[in-house]
Amino acid sequence: MRKSKKFDTARVELEKASHVEELQGKLRQAELELEEERRTAAVRTTQMQELETLLSQNKDKVEQMKTERTDLIAKSSLQDKLTAAEDRLTATTEQNRQTLDKLNHQLQDARLECQSAGDRCCHLEATLKETGESLQTATQRAAETEADLKTKNELMLNMEATKNSQCADLENQLHMSQHALDENAAMLVKVKGQLEKCW
16 A cells, blocks of 8 residues: 555656646747747848838839939930930839839738738747746646645655554553463463362
């Protein structure tokens, strides 16, 4: 029975350690995912800034071309130069418009991806917090269980010591009773012998 109690205690300790290790593994996994999402968000932010820079540069080029066209109309008296400049401006404007449309779409996509990455980061942070709280609770429960097991083990040892002491006392009493019984038996034999002599 004593070995069974010790075996139960060891089994509880193993289950407690396994549960704590499982929570620690979940915590480490959540931290890795959070770090990956943060890196992704940083990359998306950089890409978005680059797209905004390109968009601003193209807008500046369009404004420059418009200024050149105005200056060319004011200064040039040759129709062919004006026509060529207008054709070049029209082609450049269309190309810039397409580029701007593409950049706007890319910028919108980058913003959506950044927002999604931010949402995932918030979710992972909440999961990380929840896992940390679960780990803290499990650790606290494990400590309480360990203290309870220690108290019960000490109580069991005290009870066993008391039982051993009582057994020793009973053995001593039995020995003394047996000795007294032997003396009484000897006395009985002696008295019986004396009675037989009298008869």
